[in-house]
Amino acid sequence: MTALERPSASCTGDLQRVRLAGGVLLADGLLRIGGRGASVPRLPGPGNRWLGGLEVALGLVLLDRAPLDPVALYRVGAPAYDKLSPLWRGRLYRGALDAFDAGVRAALPAGGDVLDLGCGTGAVLERLTALGIRFGTYTGVDASSAMLARARAKVGHLPGTNFKRLDLRTDALPEGPFDLIVSAWALEHLEDPAAVVASARARLRPEGRIVLFFECETRSPRGATLRRLWRFFGAPLVSSSQTRSWPGLVLLQRFRTVGPDVAVATLTAAPPAVASSGRAGP
Numbered sequence: 001m002t003a004l005e006r007p008s009a010s011c012t013g014d015l016q017r018v019r020l021a022g023g024v025l026l027a028d029g030l031l032r033i034g035g036r037g038a039s040v041p042r043l044p045g046p047g048n049r050w051l052g053g054l055e056v057a058l059g060l061v062l063l064d065r066a067p068l069d070p071v072a073l074y075r076v077g078a079p080a081y082d083k084l085s086p087l088w089r090g091r092l093y094r095g096a097l098d099a100f101d102a103g104v105r106a107a108l109p110a111g112g113d114v115l116d117l118g119c120g121t122g123a124v125l126e127r128l129t130a131l132g133i134r135f136g137t138y139t140g141v142d143a144s145s146a147m148l149a150r151a152r153a154k155v156g157h158l159p160g161t162n163f164k165r166l167d168l169r170t171d172a173l174p175e176g177p178f179d180l181i182v183s184a185w186a187l188e189h190l191e192d193p194a195a196v197v198a199s200a201r202a203r204l205r206p207e208g209r210i211v212l213f214f215e216c217e218t219r220s221p222r223g224a225t226l227r228r229l230w231r232f233f234g235a236p237l238v239s240s241s242q243t244r245s246w247p248g249l250v251l252l253q254r255f256r257t258v259g260p261d262v263a264v265a266t267l268t269a270a271p272p273a274v275a276s277s278g279r280a281g282p
Contacts, residue, residue: 096255099264100213101127103251104182107209107266108133112179116140117168117200118186122151125161139174141166168196176203180211187214188237188260197246197267204269212265214238216254238263 104127108114112135116124119140128135137160142148148163156163164174168190181200187193193214200210216238237260243252248267255262 092257092259093255093262096213096253096257096262096264099253099255100184100211101131103209103211103264103266104128104180105131105133107211108135108180109207110134111136113176114138115174115176115178115181115200115203117173117181117183117196118142118189119151119163120144120147120185122155122163124182124184125151125155125158129155129158135180136160138162139164139178141168141174143167143169173199173203177205177208178203179205179208181208182211184213185215187212188216191236193238194242194245201248201267201269206269208269210248210265210267212263212267214263214265215260216240216243216263218261 104124108128114128114135114137116138119125119142122140125138125140128138138158140148140151140161140163142151142163143166145165148165152163155161166173168186173196181204183200187196190196197210197212204210217240219240243249243263243265246265246267248269249265250268251264251266253264255264
């Protein structure tokens with residue numbers, strides 16, 4: 001385990017206590033709203049639901065104050081990640097991931113060089129192969145050693161592939177240049193995704209493209225709850241104001257899901273004449 005993957009020993013105990021308290025309040029509040037809360041005496045009439053709502057709100061506030069580190073989270077979740085992949089590809093996010101596949105297919109010239117930001121266990125590389133998209137070189141970077149180990153074991157034998165440990169929050173990107181830069185399930189973990197997008201755009205060839213898949217904020221009471229819960233899992237979500245400020249944006253598609261909205265964005269190396277956006281259903 002590297003220093004980036006180790007939590008600070010001085011604050012681990014306090015964080016764990018905050019997480020425990022937040023989790024207990026959240027769970028009991030949800031049970032109480034459903035008529036089954038048990039940690040404190042039940043109240044008559046609607047008072048029980050009001051108290052449950054208060055517990056849920058306080059629980060989310062506490063969890064928001066003690067988020068999990070995404071690198072540590074993926075280290076624990078790496079063994080199950082590929083087993084769950086068919087669930088979100090085939091059911092929860094099928095339309096959005098189909099749009100991502102289409103964007104990648106249109107953007108990558110035959111024999112082009114690819115950079116994958118937050119490659120995880122190599123899901124994007126597997127998609128390139130399954131879709132029959134020919135690439136020259138593929139470089140996958142990720143902050144989780146556990147996820148990279150699984151990527152190397154699955155697809156590291158493919159010609160032209162290279163995997164490198166790199167934290168998008170702190171490390172410089174590979175210089176390139178690249179014909180296509182992709183990212184899936186990574187930008188929502190960054191406090192400043194715009195900085196990473198700008199850095200990536202500077203590493204494109206003149207005719208290069210960036211295709212991004214990420215979770216984004218949903219402006220609604222439900223969205224506010226999801227935002228706090230996702231922050232606990234190390235995913236602050238990408239805001240609409242951030243995406244609108246990305247230079248080179250030519251297409252932005254949003255998709256409603258059971259969780260936060262997800263988006264597929266395409267950017268060019270040079271500023272486009274006209275930017276367009278669309279919205280799709282799940």
